[in-house]
Amino acid sequence: xxxxxxxxxxxxxxxxxxxxxxxxxxxxxxxxxxxxxxxxxxxxxxxxxxxxxxxxxxxxxxxxxxxxxxxxxxxxxxxxxxxxxxxxxxxxxxxxxxxxxxxxxxxxxxxxxxxxxxxxxxxxxxxxxxxxxxxxxxxxxxxxxxxxxxxxxxxxxxxxxxxxxxxxxxxx
Ligand code: OFO
Numbered sequence: 001x002x003x004x005x006x007x008x009x010x011x012x013x014x015x016x017x018x019x020x021x022x023x024x025x026x027x028x029x030x031x032x033x034x035x036x037x038x039x040x041x042x043x044x045x046x047x048x049x050x051x052x053x054x055x056x057x058x059x060x061x062x063x064x065x066x067x068x069x070x071x072x073x074x075x076x077x078x079x080x081x082x083x084x085x086x087x088x089x090x091x092x093x094x095x096x097x098x099x100x101x102x103x104x105x106x107x108x109x110x111x112x113x114x115x116x117x118x119x120x121x122x123x124x125x126x127x128x129x130x131x132x133x134x135x136x137x138x139x140x141x142x143x144x145x146x147x148x149x150x151x152x153x154x155x156x157x158x159x160x161x162x163x164x165x166x167x168x169x170x171x172x
Pocket of ligand 1: 017050094097130
């Protein structure tokens with residue numbers, strides 16, 4: 001059984017994951033309109049992954065005798081300025097999510113809820129991967145600078161990164 005404090009904290013994270021999915025969906029749509037096909041596919045995939053993170057939490061809360069709440073969500077930005085800025089936003093967002101997961105882990109220890117603590121380790125590992133992925137992408141973007149050929153290759157490469165992530169997800 002979850003304590004009220006634990007349930008509330010998990011419900012807050014359900015919202016964070018749902019909003020993450022919306023943010024990346026908005027990025028996907030922006031990139032699609034700008035003709036950045038590879039980047040757009042990457043963002044659509046990332047949005048789907050965030051939805052799965054949300055669903056995993058919903059199932060967990062309900063299985064533990066709590067009630068997962070589906071709340072309204074903050075509207076994401078619709079204009080990201082440039083793809084470089086958009087990926088910086090993605091990185092900053094993942095840092096925010098990591099902090100949020102850390103807070104949740106902290107609550108699980110305070111509440112002496114070791115089952116939830118154990119459950120959350122999947123999210124801790126996932127955030128390490130997501131931050132590393134975002135940093136790798138930012139490094140590639142820095143290398144490209146304003147080179148149009150580089151952008152073409154980046155748009156193609158970023159799809160490969162998606163495929164690799166999907167492969168490692170399946171292996172888990
Ligand atoms: Fe849910 O991992 Fe990104 O935000």
